Amino acid sequence: MTVQTKAPESQFAYVVLAARRARQIMAGAPPMLESVRTQKATRIACEEVTHGLIEYDFPEVPMTEEEKEAKRRK
Numbered sequence: 619m620t621v622q623t624k625a626p627e628s629q630f631a632y633v634v635l636a637a638r639r640a641r642q643i644m645a646g647a648p649p650m651l652e653s654v655r656t657q658k659a660t661r662i663a664c665e666e667v668t669h670g671l672i673e674y675d676f677p678e679v680p681m682t683e684e685e686k687e688a689k690r691r692k
Contacts, residue, residue, distance in 0.1 A: 627675075635674055
């Protein structure tokens, strides 16, 4: 597993990551940006993700037996 900091290429992953961070900010976590232009937690979270301030890791999904067999056949 590698910890990543750049914004995810997948839009779905970006939204999930920003939403989780926004929840942390709403619960009282301080923003990681020095100069916050807005008070909205979602905007702050999106900026933090875009600037690469959030560390995240997506776990690898193990392959099923069918996928392994299909890969062997190729």
